[in-house]
Amino acid sequence: MTTTPLPPAPAWTPAAVTLDGITRTYRSRAGEVHALRGVTHAFARGSFTAVMGPSGSGKSTLLQVAAGLDRPTRGEVRIGDVPIGRLGEAARTRLRRSSMAFVFQAYNLLDALTAYENVALPARLAGRRVDRAAVLAALAAVGLDGLAKRRPAELSGGQQQRVAIARALHARPDVLFADEPTGALDRASGRQVLELMRTAAEERGQTIVMVTHDPLAASYADSVLFLADGLVVGRLQGADATAIAAAMSELER
Numbered sequence: 727m728t729t730t731p732l733p734p735a736p737a738w739t740p741a742a743v744t745l746d747g748i749t750r751t752y753r754s755r756a757g758e759v760h761a762l763r764g765v766t767h768a769f770a771r772g773s774f775t776a777v778m779g780p781s782g783s784g785k786s787t788l789l790q791v792a793a794g795l796d797r798p799t800r801g802e803v804r805i806g807d808v809p810i811g812r813l814g815e816a817a818r819t820r821l822r823r824s825s826m827a828f829v830f831q832a833y834n835l836l837d838a839l840t841a842y843e844n845v846a847l848p849a850r851l852a853g854r855r856v857d858r859a860a861v862l863a864a865l866a867a868v869g870l871d872g873l874a875k876r877r878p879a880e881l882s883g884g885q886q887q888r889v890a891i892a893r894a895l896h897a898r899p900d901v902l903f904a905d906e907p908t909g910a911l912d913r914a915s916g917r918q919v920l921e922l923m924r925t926a927a928e929e930r931g932q933t934i935v936m937v938t939h940d941p942l943a944a945s946y947a948d949s950v951l952f953l954a955d956g957l958v959v960g961r962l963q964g965a966d967a968t969a970i971a972a973a974m975s976e977l978e979r
């Protein structure tokens with residue numbers, strides 16, 4: 727009898743993003759708000775996760791903390807195996823530029839730059855060569871062919887959001903954080919963007935963390951994390967929009 731040798735065990739690789747016992751308390755004159763109350767979760771490399779939950783449940787806070795844009799009150803965030811809380815501001819910025827991209831509600835486009843220049847900017851900042859054809863392809867992939875020379879003020883809200891998405895996809899980040907990326911888009915462009923994100927995860931091993939209120943958008947992800955009152959209260963894997971909507975209604979009761 728011949729035996730086939732087993733393939734070598736895969737080298738252990740850390741999750742792309744790990745949240746370890748994260749709390750985030752906002753203190754104001756009105757008192758304390760416990761936005762996150764002990765969240766532990768690992769976002770595996772190449773995974774596409776939707777984060778859902780009622781308004782005020784802590785979704786945006788989770789995204790900001792996971793991306794190192796906000797510091798947790800307690801707990802540790804690791805990007806790969808790097809605990810970002812122990813990095814100084816400059817090292818944190820370097821890490822963000824080299825491995826993360828963001829699509830947030832305020833699109834953070836630079837008003838003085840054209841759509842093309844906005845998309846090319848992260849590569850420029852990271853000191854990489856800018857490939858003109860790749861920038862134009864990223865704009866075309868989100869349906870903005872022909873608008874490369876427009877400045878943000880000359881684009882609609884949905885078009886600005888698509889520039890932000892093209893910028894994030896062109897940067898080929900290890901991790902893409904997106905807050906309602908399809909919020910201002912019509913259905914067809916929204917679907918296109920969700921497909922692009924799914925391809926980024928499936929074919930390029932990029933990790934996507936997306937906050938959304940929309941069960942249909944969440945159904946493009948491979949798993950959905952549900953938050954309520956600053957805690958992870960559930961998770962669905964491979965669920966369709968109907969099952970996700972049902973889980974959300976349970977939470978909102």
Ligand SMILES: Nc1ncnc2c1ncn2[C@@H]1O[C@H](COP(=O)(O)OP(=O)(O)OP(=O)(O)O)[C@@H](O)[C@H]1O
Binds near residue numbers: 752760782788
């Ligand atoms: N800067 C802040 N100062 C004080 N409280 C804050 C601050 N930012 C958020 N919060 C509070 O923290 C809680 C969580 O807010 P967060 O924005 O993370 O919720 P969310 O789930 O993203 O909500 P939504 O779906 O409405 O955008 C809310 O009670 C919110 O009012």
